[in-house]
Amino acid sequence: MSRSGLPGQPGGLLLSLLLGACWPLAFAPFGWSYLAMVLLAALFFLVQDSSPRVAAQRGYVFGFAAFAAGTYWIAITLHQFANMDWFLAGALVAFLAAYCALYPALALWLAARFFRGGARLLALPVLWVLGEWLRARLLTGFPWLATGYSQTGALLGGFAPWLGQYGVGLATAAVAAILAALAVRRSPLAMTAGGAALAALYGAALAAATVSFTHPSGAPLQVRLLQGNVPISEKWDAPKLDAILLRYATLIAATPPGTQLVVLPETAFPVFQTEIPQFIDNLRRWSAAHHSTLIIGMPEVAGRDYYNAALEIDSLAPLRWYRKQHLVPFGEYIPLPWLLASLVHNFMPGLGSFTVGRGASVLPVGGEQAGMSICYEESFSRDVRKGVVQGANFLVNISDYAWYGHSIAAAQSLQMAAMQAREEQKPDVRATNTGITALITPAGRVAVQLPQFVEGALDGKIQPMAGQTPFGRWGEWPFLAMALLLLALAYLPAIKRRR
Incomplete structure (x- = not known):
């Protein structure tokens, strides 16, 4: 040159x-x-x-x-x-x-x-x-x-x-x-x-x-990750709701005995929990009977606020929530709403209505702590690190990249998820709607994954890891x-x- x-x-x-x-x-x-x-x-x-x-x-x-x-x-x-x-x-x-x-x-x-x-x-x-x-x-x-x-x-x-x-x-x-x-x-x-x-x-x-820098904590966890492969065109179509719930209920019911954690993708249930109380109660009974914790992506309503959230069902214990803390600009919230809200809603009415989540970034699972993130958050090391600082022994991400079709977006996000696992030396489980659903080792290697754009379940084991890396400790x-x-x-x- x-x-x-x-x-x-x-x-x-x-x-x-x-x-x-x-x-x-x-x-x-x-x-x-x-x-x-x-x-x-x-x-x-x-x-x-x-x-x-x-x-x-x-x-x-x-x-x-x-x-x-x-x-x-x-x-x-x-x-x-x-x-x-x-x-x-x-x-x-x-x-x-x-x-x-x-x-x-x-x-x-x-x-x-x-x-x-x-x-x-x-x-x-x-x-x-x-x-x-x-x-x-x-x-x-x-x-x-x-x-x-x-x-x-x-x-x-x-x-x-x-x-x-x-x-x-x-x-x-x-x-x-x-x-x-x-x-x-x-x-x-x-x-x-x-x-x-x-x-x-x-x-x-x-x-x-x-x-x-990390060491095994407790026994390995048997996990099951569900990939519903629900098209976005159907996901928010009210007449399709029953079929979507049935699809996930069928995948949950087929969970192998001994599975301790079942994870569903971001907004797997495209409905507020208050609208399906009987369905949630049935899942609580299933959780109690099978000694398995469920983490389900679904929107939450609390008063006048709406959250992109993950619901944890652990037997008959009170429901726990993780609320997404880093929202996507224009997708989940609208910057300068007094100026831009009418323009955004002209294209997609109701878009950008979520509230920024507060509170803990971990959910308890089988005596361990799961560091939670939802979709976009997993591309930020500082967001994933929040859960590790709060004692997470493994990472959980739920996402939906169906919005981006057959593009390179899902593969890019998986690579970033693997980097977060390597930074923290913690295993990462990620359940996505259309892919890429995967188990990632603490060394940042994708151990196993599902093909994209298929309905299915990924069963495997992860070993929770205690301790913090220098990055996890000091950021x-x-x-x-x-x-x-x-x-x-x-x-x-x-x-x-x-x-």
Whole structure:
């Protein structure tokens, strides 16, 4: 690759666009994890000597292409369920991509504005991942396609229990920066130093992956995960309610003896509990007779508030609820309702009516604690960590990706779920309406899964794990401290120049 004629020229922008369009290939379902390093190395190489303006332009074009290609599936639900034509649905995806692209543009602008030469290559990976961290925080956050998730099952994922997925992302971006540096300086000394740095980084990741911070708690749990495969077009159709309840009742009744936990997907029962009291009572009696706990996704009404929730039925004990705490903007709540509510309800009446949940993020199961999350929450490490801090021995997620059709969304979400399991070294059970329903090991490996778009049940065992990883204990603070320290080291040459 040559930089001749690229800085400030259309060729540089076009190359950045192509690099960004390939970014989703580093993630599930494609799984070409090495591409994350190759693509970032090429981008860092392009901005090594660029002005801040050119660097920001290339970062923005890269980010726009990456998010447009990687989140195209949002247009599916906008077209099919919000009654938008494809042009408007595509325009809204482009709007989201345009917003998300601001973060890589800012990262590259800061690197070009305040750092030079080798210091810039040290600062670039730090600023890149800090931009991702910021993107997952502002305006409720959107962590999709964060660099660390690409390495969920790769060697660099060994840093996950220590520093979380942002630490993994930092290591990945650091590899990219080393490769970019080797492309700039091809001397034997540079090659030796770069090779040693790569060996040290991968060696540290390999060593980090061998440390176990959690240990078995109690006996293994026999679990059953139900996948109803109910089309969205039928799920909220009132005349189809009885058929949906019967479908799940049949799957529950077929539960093998000795099963201690049965999990149903998000809004598996598309009705308030107050509307089916007899059905709930029948499930309580079934639970008592079979000594099995049920966790059922269904909306909850409490006074004037509505929640996207999970209902726990444990024998004849009082019902327990987990209420979703991180809602999807525009899907489950409407930002600036005084301005946007009428516009949103024009496409989907009643949308965005849920209330943010409060309270515990765990539910008791067989003497253990299940760390709960619902759909979107599982893409946020900080949301999953809430349950671990509160004593969760294993993770439970219920989701419904039927909204996004036959797209890559479900595979992307499964990859993020696996990263959360690896961060916490806890097993994860996830029940989804149309897939991907799976059991995930504490090492972040998918042990078994159901095919998508089939009705069925997944039976298996999980071993609850007690204890906390460094990430589970301290969250993102160690990563942030390391990132700020590296930025300070990178800025030292600039301070010396000023003196």
